[in-house]
Each structure stands twice: as C-alpha cells, then as structure tokens.
Amino acid sequence: MSIDKMDSSLLRKKISESVQLKNWIGKLDFITDLEVKEALEQRVQDKQNFLGEGGAGIVFRIDNKCIKLMRNRHNNQDAHLYNLGNHPKVEAEIQHKLKDFEVRSVSVPKIYNQYHDDYGAAIVMEELDAVNLQLVLNNQEQLPDNFDLKEAFDELDEFIYIMNTQEGVAHNDLAPRNLMIDKKTGKFKVIDFGRSIVKSDNNSKTFQKAIDDDAEKVEEAQSKLEAYLAKN
Ligand SMILES: Nc1ncnc2c1ncn2[C@@H]1O[C@H](COP(=O)(O)OP(=O)(O)OP(=O)(O)O)[C@@H](O)[C@H]1O
Ligand SMILES: [Mg+2]
Numbered sequence: 001m002s003i004d005k006m007d008s009s010l011l012r013k014k015i016s017e018s019v020q021l022k023n024w025i026g027k028l029d030f031i032t033d034l035e036v037k038e039a040l041e042q043r044v045q046d047k048q049n050f051l052g053e054g055g056a057g058i059v060f061r062i063d064n065k066c067i068k069l070m071r072n073r074h075n076n077q078d079a080h081l082y083n084l085g086n087h088p089k090v091e092a093e094i095q096h097k098l099k100d101f102e103v104r105s106v107s108v109p110k111i112y113n114q115y116h117d118d119y120g121a122a123i124v125m126e127e128l129d130a131v132n133l134q135l136v137l138n139n140q141e142q143l144p145d146n147f148d149l150k151e152a153f154d155e156l157d158e159f160i161y162i163m164n165t166q167e168g169v170a171h172n173d174l175a176p177r178n179l180m181i182d183k184k185t186g187k188f189k190v191i192d193f194g195r196s197i198v199k200s201d202n203n204s205k206t207f208q209k210a211i212d213d214d215a216e217k218v219e220e221a222q223s224k225l226e227a228y229l230a231k232n
Pocket of ligand 2: 055
C-alpha cells in the first residue's frame, strides 16, 4: 500500500517495521560496488537514514546520496498478474535521460548509478532536501515558507509540457506522493519514474493517455493543496 492510501498511524508502523530492513540484510550482492554495498549495510539499520517508502521501493540515505532499493518482482512467476510498472532498469534509464533536465527551477533527482539482478535493484541518486507533498497533505510534514502555490504549479505545468514534448517522456504517476518540494527554494522536484513512458512510433495512444492522466492528477493535487492551505 502506498502512503496516500494509509492513515498516519499505519504509516508510522510500516516505517518502523521497514527500518529494520531485515529482508535486505545479506541480500545486497546485486550491488556490485563494494563501497556502496558496505555503506548501505551500515546505514540501513539506522532509522535516521530512512527517507521514504512507496509501493515498489524504500529509500535510504548513504553519505551525501540516497539509494532506492527495490525487489525485482519482474522475474516472479506471477509477474504478469500485476501491473508492476517499469523494470527498475527502465526506471533508471528514464531518470538518467532527465538528469540535466530542468524547466523553471523544477527538476528531477540526479541519478548516479544503478544495479540490478534477478533478486533486487537499486538506484543511487541525489538526496533531495525536500518534503513530500502527500506527507504535507497528511499533516506530517511542513510546507516550506517560500512555497508559492500558483507559481509552483505554473512552473510544474511547464516542466511537464516540455518533458512530454521535447524529452518524449510522460511521467504517468504524478500523484502527490511523487511530488516533492525543495525546502530551500520552495520549488517542485519530480520523483519516481517507475511508471513512466518514453514516446515511440507505436505507443502514441498510451503516451497521450499518460499525459491526460497526469494533467488530471496534477489538477487534483493543486485542489487538495488549496484546500489544505485554506485550513492551515
Ligand atoms: N531522491 C530522493 N531524496 C529524498 N527522498 C526521496 C528521494 N526519492 C524518493 N524519496 C522518498 O522516498 C519515497 C519513495 O520513493 P519512490 O516514490 O521513488 O518509491 P516507489 O516505491 O516507486 O513509490 P510508489 O508507491 O509511488 O510506486 C518518496 O515518496 C519520497 O518521500
Ligand atoms: Mg512513489
């Protein structure tokens, strides 16, 4: 279950369970860079290094970077029964394609490396000093003081438009949980390319549907945040 579907006590419980990270101990061999693997083995057990979790991944701080750990469920026998989204390799490729992409101060965490095997996958990326929009809406994190709603959503709309038209990428999961707000600048950061689609010659309908769905989700996110601001 993802964070927008659970109440805060459940979320806290889930976090405290997952910071144990027992499932990952001894199973990080797919991380072929020993320095990264060792850093992670040391850091995962300290809940201070826990940055967030979604349906697919769990994100940890390692030194001045962060790492999104995912079980590679694409090789499971029942994989076809679920909509698993992108293979972690594809997610990493799309994020890499956007690593220098910035429109009106809106950007994507820079990816540094990725690892994967049949068991697991990991994306090493820039750690954002940012709040998650869903956690703001849940009253679990504070909106940065310099956040300007109208300006931020105008910028986000332009970012999305140029990402769609010039980069040929549709995010396809632009719910509040995948939008972060930088604590210093108050600007949006777009995360989680686990369902994103790259435009090709034979996917124009799917690509357009993803664009339309994202437009709806962003509008909904804006309305939710307006309602939140009216109350707080
Ligand atoms: N680069 C980053 N810096 C800081 N925190 C991050 C970063 N990337 C992700 N997070 C935090 O970790 C959480 C989980 O990351 P992400 O959304 O990529 O995982 P997911 O499992 O693919 O999510 P979903 O449920 O949307 O599929 C995010 O909601 C965010 O709060
Ligand atoms: Mg997410």
